Amino acid sequence: VIPGWFSEISPMWPGEAHSLKVEKILFQEKSDYQNVMVFQSATYGKVLVLDGVIQLTERDECAYQEMITHLPLCSIPNPKKVLVIGGGDGGVLREVARHSSVEQIDICEIDGMVVDVSKKFFPDVAIGYDDPRVNLHIGDGVAFMKNAPEGTYDAVIVDSSDPIGPAQELFEKPFFASVARALRPGGVVCTQAESIWLHMHIIEDIVTNCRQIFKGSVNYAWTTVPTYPSGVIGFMLCSTEGPAVDFKHPVNPIDANESACKSSRPLKFYNSEIHAAAFCLPSFAKKVIDSK
Numbered sequence: 149v150i151p152g153w154f155s156e157i158s159p160m161w162p163g164e165a166h167s168l169k170v171e172k173i174l175f176q177e178k179s180d181y182q183n184v185m186v187f188q189s190a191t192y193g194k195v196l197v198l199d200g201v202i203q204l205t206e207r208d209e210c211a212y213q214e215m216i217t218h219l220p221l222c223s224i225p226n227p228k229k230v231l232v233i234g235g236g237d238g239g240v241l242r243e244v245a246r247h248s249s250v251e252q253i254d255i256c257e258i259d260g261m262v263v264d265v266s267k268k269f270f271p272d273v274a275i276g277y278d279d280p281r282v283n284l285h286i287g288d289g290v291a292f293m294k295n296a297p298e299g300t301y302d303a304v305i306v307d308s309s310d311p312i313g314p315a316q317e318l319f320e321k322p323f324f325a326s327v328a329r330a331l332r333p334g335g336v337v338c339t340q341a342e343s344i345w346l347h348m349h350i351i352e353d354i355v356t357n358c359r360q361i362f363k364g365s366v367n368y369a370w371t372t373v374p375t376y377p378s379g380v381i382g383f384m385l386c387s388t389e390g391p392a393v394d395f396k397h398p399v400n401p402i403d404a405n406e407s408a409c410k411s412s413r414p415l416k417f418y419n420s421e422i423h424a425a426a427f428c429l430p431s432f433a434k435k436v437i438d439s440k
């Protein structure tokens with residue numbers, strides 16, 4: 149360990165470790181579910197770390213939060229009811245709130261400490277909780293999904309950590325089936341779906357499961373996040389049987405400074421061109437994803 153540096157060592161990326169220079173550790177405690185740490189980095193702002201894995205940094209969180217939210221919500225004409233599973237930092241809520249058609253934003257986060265820590269150390273991310281349309285549930289997203297009435301949501305966003313840890317069940321078939329049931333016909337789901345550089349086997353299994361469960365369209369998109377190992381992270385975009393969804397051509401564009409809630413800042417990353425581009429994949433990934 150190099151003093152003054154945080155190295156992200158994890159079985160999720162064997163043999164490599166992204167490092168950030170640490171100025172000061174601001175918080176470190178064990179919740180009922182995981183180790184929660186916040187540190188001030190030298191060049192990426194404050195950093196949220198769960199069980200030794202970087203979840204977000206102030207400097208580049210926009211790339212992840214904006215893409216995981218607007219890829220699904222800009223793909224359907226009039227999203228009204230949205231559910232977020234995970235996402236306790238509030239960043240996805242901040243992005244969903246930009247859509248004026250949205251009337252109800254439910255969020256189910258298993259670890260209350262993540263919510264409290266985000267509100268204290270990441271106010272520009274946790275600002276999402278200020279929107280009056282938000283209903284926060286602290287609990288297991290798997291159970292929440294099972295209890296959701298059939299056909300409730302226009303969109304579900306699964307902003308989870310990784311299959312190693314509390315989020316494991318959010319990557320399994322029964323959970324995807326419960327999401328499909330809770331979505332209306334032609335509803336959409338967007339899930340955190342790992343890195344094509346590091347996790348092609350995990351992605352292969354997710355695509356196989358999604359194609360069996362979601363009878364609309366199933367697509368993989370990706371974005372660049374410099375502080376995620378391999379510099380990229382992806383998303384599964386699926387729709388249920390019903391009105392066709394063409395993820396690659398946003399029917400409900402959001403422009404750079406549209407924001408339904410007064411307090412949100414202009415978009416830093418997402419735009420309609422990068423929406424379409426996000427679905428263009430390198431051949432080694434296309435071969436696996438398009439063949440399933």
Ligand SMILES: NCCCCCc1nc2ccccc2[nH]1
Nearest residue numbers: 202203307308309342343376377
């Ligand atoms: N809600 C935050 C999502 C990211 C969680 C941590 C993480 N960091 C990653 C880097 C590469 C591939 C998958 C990853 N998963």
